[in-house]
Amino acid sequence: MAYVATRGGEKAIDQAERLFRADLGTIDAGRVEAIRQSMPYLVDRVMGEASLYSEELAALALAQTGGELSEAVLVLRAWRTTQPRIAVARPVRQGELLTQRRISAAFKDIPGGQILGPTLDYSHRVLATDVLEGTPFVPPPVDAAERAAPQRQPSLADWQRAQGLVAPVDEAKVAPQDIPDLTREPLLFPASRAHRLQSLARAETGGVLALGYAAMRGYGNAHPTVNELRLAEAEVVVTHPRGTQFSAGRVRVSQAEVTSKEKGGYLELGYAATFGWNEVKVIAAATLDLNSDEAPVGSAMHEEFYLYHTESVEASGFCIHFKLPHYVTFQSVLDAMRDAKAKEPVATAPAEELQTEPAE
Amino acid sequence: MFNDNAGGGGEHAAELNILARARPERLKALAETVLDGMDAITVVTNRTGLVMVPMRDTVENVDFHLGEVLVSEAEIADAAGTIGYGMVTGRDLERAMAMAVIDLRLAGAGHDDAIAAFLLSEGAFLAAQDEQRMRQVEATRVEMETF
Numbered sequence: 001m002a003y004v005a006t007r008g009g010e011k012a013i014d015q016a017e018r019l020f021r022a023d024l025g026t027i028d029a030g031r032v033e034a035i036r037q038s039m040p041y042l043v044d045r046v047m048g049e050a051s052l053y054s055e056e057l058a059a060l061a062l063a064q065t066g067g068e069l070s071e072a073v074l075v076l077r078a079w080r081t082t083q084p085r086i087a088v089a090r091p092v093r094q095g096e097l098l099t100q101r102r103i104s105a106a107f108k109d110i111p112g113g114q115i116l117g118p119t120l121d122y123s124h125r126v127l128a129t130d131v132l133e134g135t136p137f138v139p140p141p142v143d144a145a146e147r148a149a150p151q152r153q154p155s156l157a158d159w160q161r162a163q164g165l166v167a168p169v170d171e172a173k174v175a176p177q178d179i180p181d182l183t184r185e186p187l188l189f190p191a192s193r194a195h196r197l198q199s200l201a202r203a204e205t206g207g208v209l210a211l212g213y214a215a216m217r218g219y220g221n222a223h224p225t226v227n228e229l230r231l232a233e234a235e236v237v238v239t240h241p242r243g244t245q246f247s248a249g250r251v252r253v254s255q256a257e258v259t260s261k262e263k264g265g266y267l268e269l270g271y272a273a274t275f276g277w278n279e280v281k282v283i284a285a286a287t288l289d290l291n292s293d294e295a296p297v298g299s300a301m302h303e304e305f306y307l308y309h310t311e312s313v314e315a316s317g318f319c320i321h322f323k324l325p326h327y328v329t330f331q332s333v334l335d336a337m338r339d340a341k342a343k344e345p346v347a348t349a350p351a352e353e354l355q356t357e358p359a360e
Numbered sequence: 361m362f363n364d365n366a367g368g369g370g371e372h373a374a375e376l377n378i379l380a381r382a383r384p385e386r387l388k389a390l391a392e393t394v395l396d397g398m399d400a401i402t403v404v405t406n407r408t409g410l411v412m413v414p415m416r417d418t419v420e421n422v423d424f425h426l427g428e429v430l431v432s433e434a435e436i437a438d439a440a441g442t443i444g445y446g447m448v449t450g451r452d453l454e455r456a457m458a459m460a461v462i463d464l465r466l467a468g469a470g471h472d473d474a475i476a477a478f479l480l481s482e483g484a485f486l487a488a489q490d491e492q493r494m495r496q497v498e499a500t501r502v503e504m505e506t507f
Contacts, residue, residue, distance in 0.1 A: 055450075086411055089411050116500040144499055246380065249448055271419040
């Protein structure tokens, strides 16, 4: 493929950007704060895909891109590169999560019980059009229980291991600073499990859903049942210069384990997690993880396929680059076409007329 | 919350946990009064940056990177070389500095009545907030029956 530099249009380009920004109007701190407060799930989705946790910056990115999600993720990923990495936190373990929602579709009576948390799972989805008629929607208050739920819930997978249902595993041995990191090294295949899970954590929600859904509908080998789904907050545990470990704050996270069938005497499990509360993404991603190992090369469940194609910035960037000038490439297509036409016998001309006027 | 952690003493961890989540305006106001009684300090660092958060996969116990959290960090020292340190999630350099000032005061003086009262009241406020949230969460506990 050949490229050529183009010149011109500076004024038009400048005015085009002005037009885009003028349509969005003045962006002030109030607008950013309104987005942050009123759209936590959208903010969560953007933070997850940007793999940068800052509600304030994610809301700002949404404000200045008018909610164009791939642009919002792009500016956040770009801004991220301006910041030094100060530390690697202590790895978050499931049993430490401050859990607000924890359900299992596979086991009715899990240790710690099932907690629905904030969800619309069992609710009618009805648009509150009264709001548009001037009647504000005021949510009915929660009838809080007498006693609080425990902040932490045990790991279901560990309980299943104790029952002999899930394969035993070794203790994690990699020091935090040695964990493979996609932001500093390329994704190569076969990918390490650390790369696969990091890539899924920052994957584009819609892309992961589409490919995960394909697996669920039957293009994959394993049909998922949710072993455990959690929405929680994780403490960001860092180390004081004097050695004290403490939490610098909390971040919202989602985790899903899905299971399908017995394999080698144990339940097969797939896993995924992400920043923010985003159930669809982690269930779909865990389904891809579950299907991955037996997936044929080239299928949508093969890791090379789903990891490459759900990388938000690369995918959207590649897609939209096709609208940028490709004059030389396209010129060569036209040249070849004209050349071929010039060499065609006159007798084929009527057929060509039919092809060039499909609307008739 | 991390009182049982090894590495620097339970009390220090408990103090830092409260300071990092304390309401910013109250934290900054306390730091202002603490600063008034302090000798000159040196600012070693006061910046925003990222903390990478790894998570442990429950299927194969593999640690992987979930993503980076924006944090604000401050490190200060007094003439004797005692360090004060603050780190909070989010973009608020003043808040990190306020935490470092209070941490330095505690490290240097061992005890401060105003800070002790602040830690007690903020600790109670945060615990009550958590308690209220988890009582709401408990209301969503579900007992499933199969037919």
